[in-house]
Amino acid sequence: MTRAIDAGLVTCTECASVWPRGQGTCGRCGNALQSRHTRSLQRVWAFWLTGLLCYVPANLSPMLVTSTLTGTSANTIVGGAVEIAKHGDIGIAAIVLGASVAIPVAKFLAIAYLAVSVQRGSARSPAARLHLYEAVEFIGRWSMIDVFVVAILSALVQLSVVASIRPGPAALTFALSVIFTMLSARSFDTRLIWDEHNRKT
Amino acid sequence: MGQGGNIGDTAQLIGCPVCDELHQLSRPDEGHRALCRCCGTVLITSRDRAGINILALSVAVMVLVIAATIFPFLSIDAAGIANRVSLWDVATSFRSGLLVLVSVATVLLIVLVPLMRTALLVYVIAPLEFDRPPLPRARGAFRTAQALRPWAMTEVFSIGCAVALVKVSDLAHLEFGPAFWMFSVLSLIVVVADRYLCSWSIWTALEEAEPT
Numbered sequence: 236m237t238r239a240i241d242a243g244l245v246t247c248t249e250c251a252s253v254w255p256r257g258q259g260t261c262g263r264c265g266n267a268l269q270s271r272h273t274r275s276l277q278r279v280w281a282f283w284l285t286g287l288l289c290y291v292p293a294n295l296s297p298m299l300v301t302s303t304l305t306g307t308s309a310n311t312i313v314g315g316a317v318e319i320a321k322h323g324d325i326g327i328a329a330i331v332l333g334a335s336v337a338i339p340v341a342k343f344l345a346i347a348y349l350a351v352s353v354q355r356g357s358a359r360s361p362a363a364r365l366h367l368y369e370a371v372e373f374i375g376r377w378s379m380i381d382v383f384v385v386a387i388l389s390a391l392v393q394l395s396v397v398a399s400i401r402p403g404p405a406a407l408t409f410a411l412s413v414i415f416t417m418l419s420a421r422s423f424d425t426r427l428i429w430d431e432h433n434r435k436t
Numbered sequence: 437m438g439q440g441g442n443i444g445d446t447a448q449l450i451g452c453p454v455c456d457e458l459h460q461l462s463r464p465d466e467g468h469r470a471l472c473r474c475c476g477t478v479l480i481t482s483r484d485r486a487g488i489n490i491l492a493l494s495v496a497v498m499v500l501v502i503a504a505t506i507f508p509f510l511s512i513d514a515a516g517i518a519n520r521v522s523l524w525d526v527a528t529s530f531r532s533g534l535l536v537l538v539s540v541a542t543v544l545l546i547v548l549v550p551l552m553r554t555a556l557l558v559y560v561i562a563p564l565e566f567d568r569p570p571l572p573r574a575r576g577a578f579r580t581a582q583a584l585r586p587w588a589m590t591e592v593f594s595i596g597c598a599v600a601l602v603k604v605s606d607l608a609h610l611e612f613g614p615a616f617w618m619f620s621v622l623s624l625i626v627v628v629a630d631r632y633l634c635s636w637s638i639w640t641a642l643e644e645a646e647p648t
C-alpha cells in the first residue's frame with residue numbers, strides 16, 4: 236500500500252490524477268492542488284460552531300404560526316411534534332422529532348468526533364470513521380426538509396379566516412444551521428483519518 | 437486496480453481522493469467499477485453510453501424544473517375556500533423581513549442550482565458526445581457543476597411535499613397538481629443521472645479531446 240503523500244506526490248481531489256509535490260494546480264482539471272487541506276480542521280470547527288449557534292435559537296423560537304377560526308398558535312419544532320403526538324399521530328411526531336432534533340444533534344456529535352479523532356487519535360478503524368463521515372454527508376442535505384415543509388405550508392395554507400400559516404423566525408435559523416453543518420462536514424479532509432491511523436502503526 | 441508500489445510515470449497513476457491511496461491506472465471493463473483497495477471509494481465507473489444518458493436526463497431535468505415552476509403544484513381547499521400554488525410560490529413564500537433570506541435560499545436550492553448544474557453538464561458533455569472540441573472554459577464549468585452537486589436539493593424537496601401533505605391533512609383537503617407529478621419524476625431522474633456521472637471519465641474525455 237502506498238499513499239501519494241508518502242511517495243512525494245499529490246492527488247487531485249477533483250479528478251484523481253497524481254502530480255509531483257509542490258505543483259500548484261492540477262494539469263488535468265485546473266483544481267488547486269493540496270496534499271492536505273491545511274486549514275481543514277479550523278474551517279470544520281468554525282462552521283461547526285456557527286451551525287450550533289444557529290441551532291439553539293432555531294429550537295427556542297417558533298417555526299410555524301398557525302391561525303385558524305379558533306385562534307392563533309405559534310409552534311417551535313418540538314412543540315409542533317408534541318401537538319402532532321397529542322392528535323394521536325405518534326409515528327409522524329417521531330419522524331418530525333427524528334428529522335429536526337435527533338439527526339441534527341447526531342450530526343453535530345459525529346462531526347465533532349471525527350475532528351477530535353484526527354487531532355487526538357481514535358481506536359476506531361479508518362473504514363468505520365469513513366462510514367460515519369459518509370453518513371453525515373448523505374444525511375446533511377435531508378435536514379432541509381423541515382424548511383421546505385414550512386415553505387410549502389406557508390404558501391399553500393392561505394385560506395383567509397379559515398386557516399393561514401406563516402413562517403416563524405426559526406425557519407431562518409434552522410436553515411442556516413443546516414447550511415453551516417453541511418459546510419463544516421465538507422471542509423473535513425478525509426485523508427487526515429488515514430494520516431492519524433498511520434502515525435499510530 | 438493494480439499495485440501502486442512501483443512509482444514510475446505519474447500519468448499512469450490514479451490517487452484516491454478520499455484516502456490518498458495510489459493505484460496503477462487500469463480502466464475497468466464496460467459496466468464495471470474500479471474501487472479504491474484501501475477505502476472502497478468508487479474511482480472509475482465504466483459505461484459506454486453514460487455521456488448520452490446524462491445528456492438526455494439533463495435536458496429532461498431542465499424542462500421539468502421549468503414546467504414545475506410555472507404550472508400549479510399543489511392545491512388545497514377547506515370550507516369552500518381554495519388556494520393553488522406553483523413551485524415558484526412555494527419557493528418565495530417567506531416574505532417578511534429577514535425571512536426573505538430563506539426564500540432566496542429556497543429558490544436557489546430547488547430551482548436555480550439544479551438548473552445551473554444541468555446546464556453546465558450539458559455544456560461540458562454535449563461537445564464530447566458529438567466529437568467536437570470542448571467549449572471554452574469547459575474545465576471550470578465541470579468543476580463548478582461538481583461543486584454544486586450537494587446544493588441541488590430536488591429530491592429533498594419532493595419528500596418535503598409528502599411531509600407537508602400529512603401535516604395539513606386534518607386542516608384541509610390537499611391535492612397534487614400536474615407539476616407535482618412532474619417534480620416527482622424529476623427527483624427520480626436526478627438520482628439516476630447522478631449514478632451515471634463518473635467524473636474521472638469526463639476529465640479523461642476532456643483531456644483527450646483537448647490536451648493541455
Ligand SMILES: [Zn+2]
Binds near residue numbers: 249250251262
Ligand atoms: Zn485535477
Ligand SMILES: [Zn+2]
Binds near residue numbers: 453456
Ligand atoms: Zn481510498
